[in-house]
Amino acid sequence: MGGDGGCHPNGRQFMQGTMECSKYEKEQRAEPDKREQALIRTRTCCLTNTPLESDTLVVADELGSLFAKEGLLKVIALASLLILKSLPHSSAPC
Secondary structure, three states, X not given: OOOOOOOOXXXXXXXXXXXXXXXXXXXXXXXXXXHHHHHHHHHEOOOOOOEOOOOOOEEEOOOOOEEEHHHHHHHHHHHHHHHHHHOOOOOOOO
16 A cells, blocks of 8 residues: 555645645745836836926935935925924024
8 A cells, every 4th residue: 555656636735726836836926026116217206106207307316216306305494393393482592
């Protein structure tokens, strides 16, 4: 009984579609998401998530993130305003 090298056709590993997919298949399924994310990243502003049109001025940082210049300036202005409001006001000269 047994030991002849045969296989059991009712075992899960021999039935199509019942086993977990291989590492290669997982990478193939995940690859379109990576491509789609790269397209989105190169076509939208990282701060405002607005689309970067052909007439939009674009600024990039050292990591390659793209920003709409107007959106970036608005964020910088808002941040500097918040910083100035948070500073304590003193009447004593420095």
